[in-house]
């Protein structure tokens with residue numbers, strides 16, 4: 001949207017970007033950063049110059065509520081901000097309260113800037129040897145492989161384990177992708193526990209009865225929507241994600257558009273992934289412009305297969321494209337090119 005406004009100013013409007021952090025972390029490069037391949041600076045997109053080029057005021061604050069009828073946002077600063085048109089792209093949160101009895105060494109992957117800060121602190125105080133990862137989605141698998149690579153480089157590896165229910169392990173990917181990932185985890189001697197986990201005292205208790213202890217537990221369970229969305233009265237899915245149609249517009253409040261991990265499409269199933277968040281962006285921008293200037297709304301209807309590249313932390317990657325899967329250095333090269341190009345484009 002900011003890129004669209006920078007390319008072609010949206011005349012006679014006041015544009016505001018509200019964001020909880022001035023720097024946006026590019027998630028695709030986080031596993032590579034964990035593995036020591038990238039510097040922290042390489043993952044960050046500074047939103048201030050982008051907002052400036054887009055002619056948008058930058059407000060650093062957390063949105064804590066939305067009133068879709070009065071058309072206003074409540075901000076963490078206490079300010080109430082009115083809007084005629086709203087684009088919601090706040091991503092999801094991680095449910096980590098259930099692991100809080102483990103103490104300070106629980107690291108939810110979101111908010112991602114906080115995760116990076118806390119991992120850096122841990123790294124400075126000496127890498128922990130025993131690391132558990134909870135969550136078997138693409139992010140969980142990439143993160144634990146990244147941690148393993150970092151510990152191996154430091155020559156200080158202890159127990160490294162991934163915990164996820166079997167039906168949540170790379171769900172949505174082809175069997176061949178899951179098998180390649182399992183082979184990679186086995187080759188690296190990363191324990192895989194197909195179970196769900198909860199914390200009791202300072203240990204993890206798995207649904208199969210096992211008790212596990214780690215120095216650090218990374219929580220990468222799937223995104224959940226912040227409670228204030230559903231409480232606002234916006235039409236939502238049962239689990240609180242904003243219900244939108246193919247035009248990325250709220251089905252209940254037409255002044256509100258949304259994209260990325262915070263939405264649930266009512267017309268089709270769409271995986272929550274960066275690929276769809278990024279590809280829906282131009283459609284959302286075009287539709288905001290169409291509402292302001294008049295014109296037909298576009299639809300975001302991805303067809304065919306979606307390319308996913310999962311970093312293995314050792315300058316290799318698993319390529320997943322529909323039923324096709326492969327692993328190796330070429331896949332990493334491709335991922336590295338795509339990721340660096342994305343960050344460069346907005347930097």
Ligand SMILES: Cc1cc2nc3c(=O)[nH]c(=O)nc-3n(C[C@H](O)[C@H](O)[C@H](O)COP(=O)(O)OP(=O)(O)OC[C@H]3O[C@@H](n4cnc5c(N)ncnc54)[C@H](O)[C@@H]3O)c2cc1C
Nearest residue numbers: 019020027028062063090091139260261272273274275277
């Ligand atoms: C480690 C990791 C690796 C991943 N790798 C890939 C990959 O390779 N390919 C892929 O397709 N997907 C990947 N994903 C998934 C991808 O990160 C998400 O699908 C994507 O980021 C969703 O984009 P989004 O814009 O909806 O949300 P986000 O990228 O989370 O952005 C939300 C933004 O809103 C801000 N924000 C949040 N809440 C508020 C609030 N209340 N008020 C104001 N601002 C707020 C945040 O600071 C953030 O800048 C990965 C995820 C993780 C965790």
